[in-house]
Amino acid sequence: MTKALVIGEMLNGELGAATFEGIAAARILDCSNVAVMIAGASIELAAEQAIFAGADQVFTISQGPAADGEFDDLINASYKIAKEIEPEIIIGSKTIIGRDVMPRLAFRLGTILVPDCMSLERDAEQRIIVTRPTYGGNVNARIACVGQPVVISLRPKSIDAMGLDQSRSGAINEIEFTSNIRTRIIEKIEEKSEGISLQDAKTVVAGGRGLGGPEAFDSLQELAGILGGAVGASRAACDAGWVPSSFQVGLTGKTVSPDLYIAIGISGASQHMAGCSNAKTLVAINKDEGANIFKEARFGVKGDWEKVIPAFIEQLHELIN
Template sequence: MSDKKQKGVLVLAEQNNGEIHKVSYELLNKGKELAEKRDLPLTCLLIGGEVISAEELNYRGAQTVYYIKDSSFKIPEENSYKENVVAFIKEREPEIVLIGATNFGRSLAPRIAAALGTGLTADCTDLQVNEEGRLIQIRPAFSDHLFAHIKTVKDPQMATVRYKEFAEAQRDTSRVENIVMMKPYMALCSKSKIDEIIPMDDMDITEAEVIVAAGRGLRKKEDLLLLEELARTLGGKVGASRALVDAGLAESAMQVGYSGNRVKPKVYIACGISGAPQHLAGMKDSQTIIAINSDPSAPIFQVADYGYVGDLYEVIPQLIHAWRKEETE
């Protein structure tokens, strides 16, 4: 069998500004398990426009890292990435392709699957191999009440996997560095052009250790300033329920839940959030959950470690005052 057609497990590594996204290491961890069950090589495809520590992907378990480097890839853009990933997959013919279910991955993966004429299971929470050697893609359905087991009949079998679903692959610097530099199949794509880059760092809540989240109890968009003040006091960030995003009171990047971000902060403060299954699916694994709601029967109290029955507009200022007082003492 030639090197090009090696029928392996391929992880698409995500990077931004030269920094590899941690979901890539989680995918390598699960990918290694799948590759060993199928006796397949585990490889990684990295696309970027600057110097990236690609060897880190070797240290995390990738036997070979294919690095397509060109200045046009400095900023990740779906159409140009899609053209290169599709060309690479057609040439190498991997059996399984794993992509992180990040904002970028969720936008990129369907384009790749459509171009290849194959299936795609989105937002998987587990991956297994059946007796026939086919990939079983597991994802929650009906707001986490059921788990669907999906099998793709055509290769490549593609899946996006939720961030923070699996542990990161352990780092081992004794592993062999095997990086294959490649020229881009297509450097520029005429279908799209980047006119402006709007930083979203302040809205990225996935790495926050403290999240203060707002729900229907918030009356107007300006009132998010109150939650932002509490979040700043605690060194955290502000999240939101889907209801708030749908109402235009919060940005989609702030959404926590089944169709938003899955977060696992040390402290999650739910303010005016009733606790619908859709929302709980995104935050129930937080280390400590604090709920503030005027309705004592709100479902959020069933998962909360601490609860305040009261108006968030009264409780939050008291919390801010108490924490600031403690800091000065």
């Protein structure tokens, strides 16, 4: 019997996508017993959801610093579970939580995390083989995970979640562990942009260095408004101070997967593409005819955004109203 431990996550009071994807990954690897850890206030419903989603056992932490999102205790708790159930594989996600928790959990267990996995399978010898991007997406590495246990993190939205089966049942237990917080959260400061959030938007209009300055983002806001979408940006545009860093799409920014992604004045460096390559349709507008973005786009317009966008907006007004 192969056991998996999924380090699950909550998102806005509900079971997060990371948890569903982690459970699905454990099933892809034919794990016969899947345990899930989740932390957060009032998580009874989420724990049940995890069972329906394919977990056999759920460990909950419903109070204390871990439930508030303190990494140190999430690591302490997951370490204790891992020692107790001795899974063959531990699966997390490369989310804001997983980026901190997964590597440190692995080191504490005497092994090392295999991060950012996009796909996974078993080979003839039953070893776990993962594929992960490197060199900013220019090179994919296939890696045999030979650690004991194997600890991996998934790139968000790389694995499809399974459907819910409400007839499934499993044990839900609150776990006890010794709290030890050494890096403490003092205060959270929200810098939320108005309107639809980037990650939820069905349409994202993103601008980059090619826009030449912050003023251009007014046109992008207008465009996003017409399409009911949100505005994003490349790291270059954020670092230049044209828009806040919360707009950043890419490897070190947000990962979005909208139906439509319109990239304007973005060269398409792989660091950026890592954040938007899940978009169903990618449109590129760029006057640099050799820009890499045209290799990744479904539709492309090679031209100056200052001429293309106003006409595009005008035509959209006619079509949509």
